Amino acid sequence: MRSALYLATLVAVRHNPPLRAVYKHLRDQGKEKKVALIACARKLLTCLNAMLKSRTPWQDELVTARYTPA
Numbered sequence: 001m002r003s004a005l006y007l008a009t010l011v012a013v014r015h016n017p018p019l020r021a022v023y024k025h026l027r028d029q030g031k032e033k034k035v036a037l038i039a040c041a042r043k044l045l046t047c048l049n050a051m052l053k054s055r056t057p058w059q060d061e062l063v064t065a066r067y068t069p070a
Contacts, residue, residue: 009041018063019044 012019019040026036047063050056 005041005045006037009037009044012044013037013040018060022063
């Protein structure tokens with residue numbers, strides 16, 4: 001499970017704009033690459049669990065609410 005989540009996060013950070021914004025925000029704060037990637041993996045897992053629980057589709061605006069530039 002861990003390796004599947006890690007690989008999914010690698011792809012998401014490159015191709016999914018909301019998770020890319022989260023990753024960039026963490027890197028801009030000075031986090032190391034792997035630390036930022038694992039934080040994104042945790043965020044992805046939390047979002048997926050919430051989607052399964054509430055039976056809702058992916059919503060970009062909920063992922064990047066804290067990370068959009070002012």
